[in-house]
Amino acid sequence: MYVSRLLSLMRLLNTNTLKLAEFYADIPRYAILSHTWEKEEVTFQDIQNLETARLKAGFVKVWNACARARDYDFEWIWIDSCCINKESSAELSEAINSMYQYYEDAASTFKDSRWFKRGWTLQELLAPWNVIFLDKDWVRIGTRWTLRDVVSAITSIPVEVFEGQDIDIYSVAQRMSWAASRETTRAEDQAYSLMGMFGVSMPPIYGEGGAKAFMRLQQEIIKISDDRSIFAWVAASSEYDENRGLLAKSPYEFRMSGEVKASESDCIGDRSSYSFGNNGLHIHLPLETAYSSIAVTMYFLHPYSVRPRETVVFLSFYLRKTSRHQYARCYPDQLVFRPTLQPALKNIQELTVRENPIARRSRFTTPRYPVIYHVDLLPSARHFLFTDTISSPAVYFPDPNRVSVQPKPGQPSSYRLTYKTPFTKEAFTIHLWHIGFPYYYALHLGDQPFEEAPFLTDPSPDDGTVVRSDSGAISVHCEMTGRLGDQRLEIDFIDQDSLEIDFWTQTLQRPRSGFIIPSKVDIGDLNGQLIGVYPSDFYMKTFQLEDMAYIPMSPPDGGDTVPPFRILTYKIPGRSPSHVAIGLLGPSSGTPWTELIDYEESVEQVYQSYLNRPRTGKRGLRQTFILSDSFIGGRLIASVQERSSLQLGTHLLHLKWMPPFVVGLQEG
Template identity: 70%
Template sequence: MTSAYIDEGDLRNSPGIKIFKARAAYVQLAPSRIFDYHTLSMRLLNTQTLKLQEFYADIPRYAILSHTWEKEVTFQDIQNLKVAKQKAGTTSSGSGLTHAASNKESSAELSEAINSMYQYYEDAAVCYVYLCDVSIELHPRNPKSTFKDSRWFKRGWTLQELVAPRNVVFLDTDWVRIGTRWTLRDVVSAITSVPVEVFEGRDINTYSVAQRMSWAALRETTRPEDQAYSLMGIFEVSMPPIYGEGGAKAFMRLQQEIIKISDDRSIFAWVAASSEHYKRRGLLARSPYEFRMSGEVKAIDSYCVGDRSSYSFGNNGLRIHLPLETIDDSGRSDDVVLASLLCQSERDYSFLSFYLQKTNQHQYVRCYPDQLVFRPTLQPALSNIQELTVREVPVTRRSRFDTRPSRYGSAVLYHADLLPSARHFLCTDYRPSPVLHSPNSNRVSVQVEPCSSYRIHKLTYKTQVTGEAFTIRLWHYWCTNLPYYTLQLGDRPLEEPPFFIDPSRDDGTVVRTSSGAISVHCEVTGRSDRRLEIDFIDQDSLEIDFWTQTLQPSDSGFIVPSKVDRRLLYGRHDGMFPLIRVYPASLYVKTWQDMAYIPMFPADDGDTTSVSFRILTYGTEDGKSVFHVAIGLLGISSWISWTELVVDKGKKSAEKVYQYYLNRSKADKRRLRQRSAWSDSTHEGGLTASVQERSSLQLGTHLLRLE
């Protein structure tokens, strides 16, 4: 293919170009679709010349962009600036043009591009995530921030763009840095359900198939088939895209490709929607949504079943060996059995089984597909399985820019920049080597050389107003081929750092001071140099707590209905009351089509009368409340659940109801321990709220019923 050139006239002063000129020499243009499948070349945009360059080998370090637009800017559009600027998302003087381009003229090229997308993001030095619908007015840890609501976190394709790159930087609608995946790892984990350990460097292949599927459960794609195609890189499989086959068929093909290289039976650990309770199904899921409850499911080693662990597809279904056990349940027919999945819950180590119904001598279908049942043990079903199988080891993927130890490293130039909020601090000491001063008085540059022993560089900053000081220590140990830095309060003397250090800490850190908080962020770019951004958050800032706290998920919580039939209140069916609010808000609240997950944090002070609770508000589509439900846990030792129903026809706000329960006496709270249900008789239909502990696979520990 010939190189394409971009009209640079309107791009020179665009925000996007300025950012990438400063931080990367090359930018990948929509990597999944600028791939020459004949010559195996890569096109990169040179941010200095604003021209596309084609590379066949020795591909340079490059930055990459992840974004969502209302309309896509194609490869043909990028060659005609006037056409491209008319498309949504390119109003910032063509800033979007530097990142969005595609070529779909060849189906073969499109197929190879889709199968290569994960690798493009994995090989990038840094990925910039442009959130066009987010403004950095509130810190992302603030539940009122628009960060959690960004369309980017809800799209199917952006899951691999979140987990594949080594370094991820989030930018808001004005191209202002919000933070990084490392500094915001707890927030991003709460929003996406991807475990925080993934953002701390844990290999995603150590998670079960079901766990990885659960990360995509609530994500959406424009084309239904893309729900499957966007997950190929996550599972290291390839298959040709067939647009038009439908989302269910595409997802079935994806699972078949996974089965070819893995005997992880958690791929069958899914639950259908409650509306399918009486439907018959096979063993394969229809969409990632059916793995929404499977984040805690792990597979156990398959050697316990010997060579019977393998399974294959035939023209009449999936052929598989399953440990079966009969069930003693008068409510189920005699031809229904339980089949073990060889999977466990990471929470309580229970084994998971599902229901099968026999249709003829050797054939079964899955029944009650909305349930996975807990079993205490696999024995005696496995006691007589003693066969052996040889497993094929899959070829693992490795990034070109991995961090394998190297005997030789290169010097790294650090630029320490004081942001406007921190310019009341001055650099008062730097040791041991001289620094490189720039015309900008707010920048200090230090070149850190790799050496066979720890050689520490120290930058000390101090303010004359309060006398507060902080110290940044830099060093580069040759055996890791990675530079490091730490942030500490005060004027610390030079000393050896700890021998074992997490390389990810190069990405950012925050420490609290008496007058506020100091934040140091390392900007990792496509270039070899690095930029330290020093920020100060004033003590009076409403956002300071969100800067310095770390979100922690809860193991306890409630599954509640996301909609309530109006008939329960009014005795007639004229629609549904949706769950319109949860108070206090939490980033860990999840809402699905038929249910919602409400996290709960039991009190940890040993007081059995202390209550952890939230107020659920059900109302009309226009936001008017109809009734509230209070749910909570009493004490930490017993985790006694409770609920009360408040039907007020919109007279009380959720805040007022919450304050009422907060102010109740200890005696009142003790009485709550004896109450598991609350009924309302003021309406023709009546309504009862009750809670119970979970008995099958679900998020949290309890279930709320409104009947």
């Protein structure tokens, strides 16, 4: 039989051969190039022919990315420009939405076909008007109607569904049970593949995990249904002593619920509704006390027919009080039969059942394989020499620029690696602690040990640190590698005269105030455009949809010799660039000032001229400048004011052009 089914296609680029390979399962470790698109990127079509690809400007980026990945033992790399066929709208949609594209071939026999075991094929079995089953030679086996009893036996879906019965008459628990034994390649798809069957929608968030996705699915169902069969699940027997909420972790926990009917909401009238709050599920439940400390919630399902014509029975699960008004489900592996609901209906209470938070999978889970830490001196730092002679078999020296440390599995360990220059005796020490995984490290100048381990106060591992020294700066960064278990620390040296040293060693201080400025200025039928801010700032932001920008600027401190200011440059068609100076005076929020400048100088020269003449003036000082170009004429007016509504910064700069006629009236 041939039946197609979706699989997640991943295409990777080999870092040695630059050939693409497709993976459907067992995806190898790979590096990812994160980049911005520029002209002549190497596309999926280009990379098929390396001679063609080499002619593109973007090939250098691909080549360098592969070279760097190879340096860290990655055989594969993912680059969006050449690993996705963007000429295929289906493939592009998959890349954006992380959806499957194709279903793979099924097994050879009908009953054992993997098509019946996959999550996404459930909706393909139920939703279409007609379904035809074909074998691998495209020969028809039969239709969903002619094979309805066989398909029902395979899937546990009632045969009436294949005879046209509306699936909405079946309880939430029953429909969940149809998916209990189905599998998906991605854990989240166990939830996403069921949205259509329950008539709900939610954004897919691949990476959130299957349990969290299934939790969100149930929350969406609760918004449109008061059928309490959604709580009729049983956990695996291994969870008998765990506290749970009222929601299941996966469709598998509904594996026993194929004949659980929908609940009768009339039993408790207008108290049948329930909803989620930020502290759990708020619900009215009929309670009975059992075993003194255990509260039993009578779960009313109508009817539960284990065998034909059997007396109607009800189901109960157990709750345990965790605080004054909050409960948790205990013994989640049990749903017990009860012959009547009447005693419990006499004690209906409103309570809150809290769901256990879904823990994210830690990036720092202790590995079950040997871990080796390599500490490498990069060429810029090789005037330092490793000086410690640690008497431990865990340290060895495969080359003079590397120290490799292999901690003993399961045992905490500590290492001190000291480096010195033979001439100036300048030294720095790396302290490396291994307490499982990952390792923690700290860098300090000198060759003296720390009095205490820094991780005892700050347990977060760093992926890089820079410390300034007398002659420059020492940089240590963590690099992941493609070899399982290998971790690499790279030591770099930044020379004192390097232009990069301030960038790497400075600590950015978030500004306390600043200006909202226009990025465009209307000059009659022309537009002036902001083309530069000097000096630039990391915290500067532009808002293109509103033609404005934010220029951060903190008020001067008492020790500042020159109050902070910026030079804005606007390009107006038909004339030289115009400069506008803005700044702050005084402490606290600062007194704003602005001035229009018509110097035929570069912005750097304008800035230097302002350094020697600090601004003075009153708050809200207005300066004007008459444009001399006869074609434009008129007057450009600059003014500043304090903000009066929510915005970034504390002040606004206004630039307004007034034509000659208006200027004449005002002056007259």
